[in-house]
Amino acid sequence: MAFLTGGRTGAGPAVAARPARRGGEHPALAVLAAAVAGFHLVKTAGLLANTRAFPVLAEPSIAGSPQLPAGVRGAGRPGRPRTSLLVPARDEAARLPHTLPGLLAQPADEILVLDDGSTDGTAEIVAGFADPRLKLLTGTPRPDGWIGKNWACHQLAAAATGELLVYLDADVTLRPGALDAVWAEFGRQRADVFSVFPRQQTGTVGERMLVPLIDENLLAFLPHQLLDLPIPAAAVANGQLLAFRRPAYRRLGGHAAVAGEIVEDLALARLARRSGLKLGLALGGDLVSTRMYDGYRSTVRGMGKSMRAAHGGSDVLLAASAAWHLAAYTVPWLRWHRGAAWRVAAMLGLAERVLGNAKTGRGAYAEAALVPFIAPAALPVYALALRRTAVWKGRRYR
Template sequence: MLALFIVIQLAFLVWVLFNSFCLPKLPSYSRRSSSPLISVLIPMRNEERNVAKVINNLKALTYQNFEVIILDDHSEDDTKQLLQQAIGSDNRFKVIDGKPLPQRWVGKVFACHQLALEANGDYFLFLDADVSIHENTLERTLRAFHLGTGLITGFPKYPVKNFFSHLLVPMQHFIVHFHLPIFIANNTKRPAFTAAHGAFMMFKRDAYEAIKGHYSVKNSLVEDIHIAREVKKTGYYVRLMNISDSVSCFMYESNKEVWAGFSKNIFPGLGKSKALALLLSTFYFAIFLLPFLIFIGGLFSSSPFLSSIPFLLVLAQKCIVDIFTKQASWNFLLFPLSVIATILVLFYSMFLQFSKRGFSWKGRTYS
């Protein structure tokens, strides 16, 4: 039995390593002969803590031909005033007020829809307000648009501050590297093989308009994945890239925000399928937690090193992903706790769905 565990974990280790190498980085920086207009589109709702940082970050970009449109989505704090103060007289920036949220729309999706209607660019880059990008990111992302590519996206580097962030936020990278056949995802138009992150999504305008933009996913709580699938359905490629050297996302300030954010996304991300959620939980327990239990039991056996091998191979899988995505060098040591936290938040997300409490985020609740 132990030998079987070792073989399984070795196979998964090879798979994760191969998958990680298949995830391309953004091309290196070089000057372009043409400079199409890029519309940087940012929805904001109660983002006063991020306003100055994101505006100063965008002002430092080296790409010359871009506009920034920011939508204030009925913020109840000082977001609007701080935006005006941070922007000053820079005419590359424009702030618009969000319209009332219509029925059957998700707040962020409707905000992105309104932003796109105001955009003039040949490319639309949707950013979250808690994102920082390297000064040459626009040039490098443009170079990544190969023939037929409609969307480029990726999972940023996650600087984390609190306990739940350390457990759950880097798991986004691991889930992609472990579950998604990245080579197939990037080189075919099959919607089933798709991943995306809404914090950084650059569309070719033609591809965005071909799917009717965010209107096509107006009631989705995981609009990033669903809109990427729509792009593939219309005949464009979606390229998932390793953007962790260029894009950082400071997702959550508190443990409470981490829990609420993942509770909102994780069960809807599985299509609200109870069977899939139970299957995934069982799989994670058997593949990632059982080796840890065998390791603990082996400490009291006659062959503690042999009993530790499956668990060490599990840790190695997480360590590889953390290295490729520039997470903290010690984060992989928390992996058993990360798996437990993932299972718990998944079951809580299911509870919110089936108890009819709905998913709450930024003062709004969605069923």
């Protein structure tokens, strides 16, 4: 016994010789707690900054509507360009009856819908709407090396006659005044490329956990002021509503420049910034909304198809991201009694969801209670991305 206690009897001196741990926390876990709390402080600060700075579409008054740059003004419509609304549609028969009326309510010069090999009656739905501005196009077979949506968008651009090309996903709903608001904000930001993040509508618990992360991460990590600075890395866009001045689209090389990119909107945004074009962003507010998925399974499939590309195709980054989000959002609640840093991280995680929902106008503040479960719910998304093959609407991409 004397040997085990360093020549002394009794447990007191031996216990005192052990490294002290604050609150009983292992030093490595204490470092992790501090890192997680710091991450949440940065994220919350970004959300607070963008709560004030990030634009939200609002229908402008006629007198107060800003003018678009001279290069995009259309003849006979002062301050407004000739505008083409362009919709790539593949198996959208369930959505188009609800979203096409909103498009037809806009003062666009033409509305082109391209049927991209649908098997569900998409073409018949479009043909059933009587409006001389609405035209149904039939897509041609996809060439090798092209992602389906990119090929559809390429064909739409070739058929469009507008000076402003506004791409819209078939699940996007526009309320009256939405296009006026896009014109106004496009001009106010003096953009060459302009994207709107629609208000996300969600119906199931699985959607409510995962879908709002799109807006939350945008608002937390991209201060809108960076778009006015020559920082190419400050680039993001949302293909659900993505608009180009025609000269800017040509300068980028159009969708042909990103033919094989699954996350084509992000690729186009980065290309625009590298090309010196002005990128504009706004939230959809009350005027532009969407319901992307119809349940947890479709949410996992939809997010999984782009998750790998968003992590640079790296298995290591995907695994690290999954582990970090578990540590940042779930572990703090499991270690609530292990120190103030964990409690700070846990509460800020809730605050982030509340701030994001408030800024986007979603409300649904009770969703904050789901935050501890978000990271585990996202694990199937990561698992799907790790398979290295994305499947979407019957097409398989690697």
